[in-house]
Each structure stands twice: as structure tokens, then as C-alpha cells.
Amino acid sequence: MKRIKKALIGLAVGTVAALGVVGFAACSDNTKTVEGEYSYENYGNTYGVKVEVTVENDKIKEVKTVETEGWTEATETEDWDRTPYVNGKAALLDAYEGMSVDDVLAIEVTTDDKGQPTAVPEKDLLISTATQSCGRLLLAVQDALKDLK
Numbered sequence: 001m002k003r004i005k006k007a008l009i010g011l012a013v014g015t016v017a018a019l020g021v022v023g024f025a026a027c028s029d030n031t032k033t034v035e036g037e038y039s040y041e042n043y044g045n046t047y048g049v050k051v052e053v054t055v056e057n058d059k060i061k062e063v064k065t066v067e068t069e070g071w072t073e074a075t076e077t078e079d080w081d082r083t084p085y086v087n088g089k090a091a092l093l094d095a096y097e098g099m100s101v102d103d104v105l106a107i108e109v110t111t112d113d114k115g116q117p118t119a120v121p122e123k124d125l126l127i128s129t130a131t132q133s134c135g136r137l138l139l140a141v142q143d144a145l146k147d148l149k
Contacts, residue, residue: 031056036144038136039071040115047116049073049136053144055101063096063141065089074133085130092134095124101145109135109142 032055039048050066065073074082096104110119117135120126126134 030058031061032148034144034148035066036140036142036146037068038139038143040111042114042116045072045075046070047072047075047132047136049133049140051137051140051144053096053141055145055148058101058148060096060099060101060104060141063093065093065137073136074130080129082130082133085127085133088127088130092125092127092137096141101148104138105142105145105149107138107142109138111135111139 034053034055035050036053037048037050039046041047048068048071050068050071052062052064052066053060054062074085076082107120107122107125109117109121111117117132117139120131120135120138122138125138
């Protein structure tokens, strides 16, 4: 009888400990997904991008763009071929992974008076010849992250 009592007590203590660990793990989940956007009007078009950013423990885990009707993320013109941006976009989105929220928010994208990005100082977040598109993306990511601080 004593052995059964000890076994039941051991089982009860083990169960309580296991539930405590599960409860603690659930409380420590610091993963959030936030949305942001950046847009401006220029030459009769709305240029911009919307994003979803997943953050875990103050580090970016994933950045995804969201389809937005009526907005131009990257346009093909006589003066600009968007192929480098389109081909490099996946790697660009991946470049945000592991960056801290504070580091991304500290990057200063310069824009002209219309809101068009003119410089992205973080070279890992820039595709050569696609400054405007990369700048719009970075500003949208910053918009998503601003409420986390």
C-alpha cells in the first residue's frame, strides 16, 4: 500500500511539474506578426508595398509582401528594368531575418518631397538599381515594427 501511495504521489508531482513547464513555455512565446505599409503618389500612380513581419524575441523571423490592388511595388519603364528587383526580392526579404527590431527601426531611408525613396544606407537591404522599391519595402517594414516599441 505504501508503494502505491508513493507511486501516486510521484505521479502527481510529475504531472504538476510537467504542466508547469508547458505553462511556462506557453507564456514565453514572444512571436508576433504585424502589418505595415508605405505608399505615395507620383506621376498619377500609387507606388507602395504592404508587408507582414513576424518577430520573435525582438528579432525578425520573416518578412512577406502582401498583394495590394492598385499599388505598384516595382514598375517597368523605359528608363528602368525591374528584373533585378523581381529576381532579387526573395533574397532581399530573407536579408531581414535575424535583424533586431531596433536595428531596422534605426535605418534612415531618405525620400524626396513626394515620398519617393532616394537612398537606402543598409547595403544588405538594397538591390543595385532598385533603390526606390527597396526603400519602399524598408519603410513598410519599419511601419510594421513601430508599434512593437
